[in-house]
Every structure is written in structure tokens, then in C-alpha cells.
Amino acid sequence: MQIFDTLSRDFKELKTVNGKRLNVFVCGPTVYDKPHLGHARTYIFFDIFIRYLRYKGLRPFYLMNITDIDDKIINRANSENVPYNEISRRYSTEFFKIMKALRNESVNYYAFATDFINEIISQIERLMEKGYAYETSDGVYYSVEKFQDYGKLSHQDITQLKAGARVETNENKKNPLDFALWKKRKPNEPYWNSPWGEGRPGWHIEDTAITERFFGYHYDLHGGGIDLVFPHHEAEIAQMEAISGKPPLVDYWVHTGHLSVENVKMSKSLGNFITVEEILKSYWPESVRLMFIGMNYRDTSNFIMDGLNGSQTIAEKLTWIYRRVADTEAQEKENYDAFMKEIKEPLEKNMNTPDSLVAINDFIKWASNELNKTEGKNGEIKAILDDLDSIFGIVRKAPIPEAIVNTILEIRKSARAKGDYATSDKIRSDLSKLGIKIEDRGNESFAWW
RNA sequence: GGGUAGGUGGCAGAGCGGCGAUGCGCGGGACUGCAGAUCCCGUUUAUUGGGGUUCGAAUCCCCACCUACCCUCCA
Numbered sequence: 045m046q047i048f049d050t051l052s053r054d055f056k057e058l059k060t061v062n063g064k065r066l067n068v069f070v071c072g073p074t075v076y077d078k079p080h081l082g083h084a085r086t087y088i089f090f091d092i093f094i095r096y097l098r099y100k101g102l103r104p105f106y107l108m109n110i111t112d113i114d115d116k117i118i119n120r121a122n123s124e125n126v127p128y129n130e131i132s133r134r135y136s137t138e139f140f141k142i143m144k145a146l147r148n149e150s151v152n153y154y155a156f157a158t159d160f161i162n163e164i165i166s167q168i169e170r171l172m173e174k175g176y177a178y179e180t181s182d183g184v185y186y187s188v189e190k191f192q193d194y195g196k197l198s199h200q201d202i203t204q205l206k207a208g209a210r211v212e213t214n215e216n217k218k219n220p221l222d223f224a225l226w227k228k229r230k231p232n233e234p235y236w237n238s239p240w241g242e243g244r245p246g247w248h249i250e251d252t253a254i255t256e257r258f259f260g261y262h263y264d265l266h267g268g269g270i271d272l273v274f275p276h277h278e279a280e281i282a283q284m285e286a287i288s289g290k291p292p293l294v295d296y297w298v299h300t301g302h303l304s305v306e307n308v309k310m311s312k313s314l315g316n317f318i319t320v321e322e323i324l325k326s327y328w329p330e331s332v333r334l335m336f337i338g339m340n341y342r343d344t345s346n347f348i349m350d351g352l353n354g355s356q357t358i359a360e361k362l363t364w365i366y367r368r369v370a371d372t373e374a375q376e377k378e379n380y381d382a383f384m385k386e387i388k389e390p391l392e393k394n395m396n397t398p399d400s401l402v403a404i405n406d407f408i409k410w411a412s413n414e415l416n417k418t419e420g421k422n423g424e425i426k427a428i429l430d431d432l433d434s435i436f437g438i439v440r441k442a443p444i445p446e447a448i449v450n451t452i453l454e455i456r457k458s459a460r461a462k463g464d465y466a467t468s469d470k471i472r473s474d475l476s477k478l479g480i481k482i483e484d485r486g487n488e489s490f491a492w493w
Numbered sequence: 494g495g496g497u498a499g500g501u502g503g504c505a506g507a508g509c510g511g512c513g514a515u516g517c518g519c520g521g522g523a524c525u526g527c528a529g530a531u532c533c534c535g536u537u538u539a540u541u542g543g544g545g546u547u548c549g550a551a552u553c554c555c556c557a558c559c560u561a562c563c564c565u566c567c568a
Contacts, residue, residue, distance in 0.1 A: 073568070079568090084568090115566075200496055203495095204496075221564095272563095272567080273563065274496085276567095338506065338516075348504070351505055358516075398516095401515075405515060416530095465526060468526095481530085483528090
């Protein structure tokens with residue numbers, strides 16, 4: 045399949061160097077607040093990407109870091125007057141809860157930065173030995189001028205960066221672009237011991253320490269939000285390739301576009317951050333996923349409520365179909381082959397999920413028609429739904445006590461037979477409030493949820 | 494100022510040299526006790542602007558304008 049690589053600015057054929065194994069690292073969150081829709085966008089995309097690779101028969105190892113020590117975490121801890129690790133524990137727990145709620149289940153391992161302090165120190169020591177790092181009164185810094193390729197990922201010219209950028213003022217640094225590998229302890233800050241005294245790791249070094257431990261000097265694919273390209277991923281390249289002397293760090297750099305809300309950039313100051321928690325109070329995770337499937341992952345996209353409402357409609361159609369065939373045995377026959385081909389093909393072209401959605405809609409239309417005519421195609425419909433769910437996670441299979449629902453339907457049926465529509469309508473509307481929809485087809489009724 | 498990615502109907506969003514998809518929304522009809530779902534029809538000239546290449550351009554080239562992201566933490 046083809047995938048767009050940020051470094052080469054081109055589509056590249058995805059090849060593995062290790063048979064079916066594919067080592068993948070995606071930048072996880074800094075856990076100092078609740079996840080918002082932008083996080084959902086990025087992590088749902090990578091979840092579907094990995095699910096699809098597995099569906100294809102590859103064996104990706106999906107590694108994600110959790111930044112559990114950082115200025116933001118410390119600030120939040122100070123403002124709440126609690127230890128830093130209470131903040132990181134609270135919001136990492138929240139993050140995992142949200143990931144599960146969104147049906148992002150493909151991560152193999154979450155690596156907490158603070159569990160890799162030894163690896164971090166080891167990397168900094170090696171950078172010092174090789175002359176890429178220097179110590180100052182407040183920390184250890186990476187000297188970007190020592191690394192010839194600095195800027196290659198974001199296609200920046202270091203001298204140009206100096207020219208216009210607002211750069212942090214730090215008298216101790218040789219170059220304003222130099223970034224911290226180790227930050228020496230200030231009063232009331234958490235710390236670990238190191239050859240440079242008590243302190244804590246810089247942000248960029250966490251990720252290379254973790255990936256070196258799991259994957260070594262080189263791995264297949266690195267993902268994250270577009271905003272991380274510079275300086276974060278640039279710094280990762282500088283660190284690991286300087287240490288190893290064996291570029292490249294990774295073969296494919298994959299970045300997701302940002303999400304705005306009702307045409308306004310999401311930001312704390314504007315107060316328009318929409319948390320995933322809030323959205324999931326009113327919408328199914330399947331709907332949220334379908335909404336993002338309808339967007340190209342690389343585009344800067346705009347979230348509008350109408351769009352999510354539309355996705356909810358599609359999610360409900362899929363569920364309606366699923367309920368009708370839930371008890372059927374899956375059959376992978378000709379219609380299954382034809383629809384799955386149409387659905388998979390766009391994914392081969394840089395995960396063009398909007399085009400897959402077209403094929404999914406074709407399937408919905410076909411399946412609805414078939415279900416109105418005959419039961420002959422139910423097995424194939426079931427097989428397609430199973431695959432759709434394993435690739436995209438968009439088929440809702442909520443467990444509801446069917447026996448009870450069926451009993452209620454029987455009661456309602458006799459009410460209708462007597463022409464007692466007041467009762468039958470009340471049952472219908474009450475169940476609807478519980479998320480159970482009833483449809484009448486002649487004398488018989490069908491329930492779904 | 495520098496870098497990068499883009500500009501297609503009310504909204505979302507494909508197509509990337511040869512009738513401009515698809516979904517949502519909206520309008521109408523069939524069906525229904527009603528509703529929902531489903532089905533059918535419609536939504537009349539939607540490709541930022543201007544040049545160029547070509548028999549033919551949304552698609553390739555040039556110019557302009559506009560947008561987003563990055564150059565500070567950010568998915």
C-alpha cells in the first residue's frame with residue numbers, strides 16, 4: 045500500500061524490513077488534562093491504520109508513549125497543590141478510559157516516560173561522549189549545529205529559523221534552537237538522579253529512549269499530529285541518528301492534520317475545547333469514528349455538529365442492519381468479495397478512508413434492500429459487517445437483554461391487535477428513550493439498538 | 494519573514510488529463526393506525542481568480558488571491 049511520508053514529501057510503498065513485523069511508534073499525550081476531539085482524531089486514525097495492517101496479515105507492534113513528566117503536569121500539580129504523579133496518574137487513567145470508549149484498542153504497549161529514566165540518561169551520556177550535547181548551569185542541551193541534517197524532516201533551514209522565530213531566551217544555550225535533554229532541578233520540582241545532578245528529562249529524549257529500548261536504532265513507522273513535526277520529531281531524528289550514526293531513524297513519517305471546531309481553531313484561551321468525554325455523552329463512539337473516516341487524515345479538518353449528526357445516522361443504519369443478521373453465520377461469498385474489495389482498495393492509497401466510506405454506503409444501501417426482500421444474503425451481510433467492524437470499529441454491538449425486549453414486544457403486539465395505540469405508542473417512546481428503537485412491519489415488530 | 498500542506502455544491506468529501514462521485518441536510522412521493530426504517534424522484538450552470546499547455550483540465554505549468562499548520566508547549 046501507499047503511504048505519504050513527511051520526510052520525503054511523497055507517497056511511498058509501505059514495505060517491511062522484517063517480514064510481517066512492523067514496528068510502529070505513535071506519540072501519545074502529555075497527561076495533564078482530559079483528551080479532546082483533536083486527540084480523538086489522531087488516535088482513531090492510527091487505530092484504524094493499525095487495524096487495517098493487521099487485517100492485511102501484517103504484524104505491527106504498536107507502541108505509544110505517555111509523557112508523565114513535563115512542565116504542564118508540574119504546573120497543574122502546583123496549582124492544585126498535589127504531587128505531580130497524582131496529576132499524571134489521574135489523566136493517564138482518563139486517557140486509557142477514553143481510548144477504550146472510542147474503541148481504540150490496537151496499541152500493544154503504553155510506555156510511561158518515567159519508567160525509562162535509565163535509558164534516557166544512557167542516551168544523553170552517549171550524546172555527550174560524541175560531542176552533540178553540552179552541560180550548562182540549568183541543564184544539558186543538544187547542539188543542533190553539530191547535526192548536519194537538523195531540519196530535514198520539516199524542511200527548515202536553521203539559519204532561516206533563527207531569523208524570524210520567537211526564540212526562548214536562555215543565556216546559557218549556545219544556539220537558541222538547542223533543546224533540553226535534561227533539566228536540572230528547581231525548588232519544588234520532582235527529580236531523578238543523574239550524572240548532571242538531580243533533575244528530569246527533556247521532552248524529546250523520552251521518545252528515542254523508549255523506541256531504542258523496544259526497536260533499536262531503526263524502526264518502520266513513526267506517527268503523530270502534524271504539529272509535532274518541528275521541533276519534536278526533528279529532535280528525535282537528531283538524537284537517535286547522532287547516537288547510532290546509522291540513519292534513518294524511521295522509514296515512514298506519518299502525520300495527522302489538525303481539527304478546528306466550527307471553523308475556529310481549538311484552544312484553551314477561546315474555551316472551545318471539546319472533550320471526548322462530553323461528545324460521548326450524546327454520541328456513539330462508532331459515530332465519532334465514522335465522522336473521522338469521512339475526513340482525509342492529512343487535511344486540516346473542521347468539526348461541525350451537523351457532520352457528527354450525519355455520522356450518527358450512518359452508524360444507526362449499520363446497527364439496524366447488524367441487528368437483523370446478528371444471529372446469522374457469516375458467509376464469505378461473492379457479494380462479500382465484491383464489497384470488501386471496494387472498501388479495501390481506497391485504503392491501499394494512503395488510507396483514503398472517505399473513499400472507503402463511499403463503498404460502505406453502497407453496502408448499506410444494498411444490504412437494506414436485500415433485508416427487505418429475502419434472508420438469502422444474510423450470511424454475506426454478516427461477514428461484511430464483521431470485517432467492517434474489525435477494520436474500522438464502526439458496528440455497534442451493544443449487549444441488551446433480548447429476551448426481555450421480546451417479551452415487551454409481545455405485550456405491545458397484543459395491544460396493537462386490540463387497537464390500543466396509546467399503550468403501544470407509549471411502549472415505543474419509552475423504549476426509545478432507553479436507546480431501543482422499535483419498527484413495525486405489518487403486525488410484526490423489530491427492535492434494534 | 495521562512496517552511497509545509499491545501500483551496501470542489503448548504504455542509505463533509507472523492508476524482509488528480511476525457512460524461513463533476515458519495516454521504517449528510519433539505520423538498521416531494523410510496524408504504525404505515527401513527528412514527529421510524531426502507532424504496533423512488535428532486536435539490537436548476539459546485540471545481541478561488543487570471544493566463545498557458547492540450548483535440549480535451551478540477552486534474553499539468555505560470556501568476557495572483559485566500560486558508561490551515563509549523564518556526565514557543567500543543568494530537
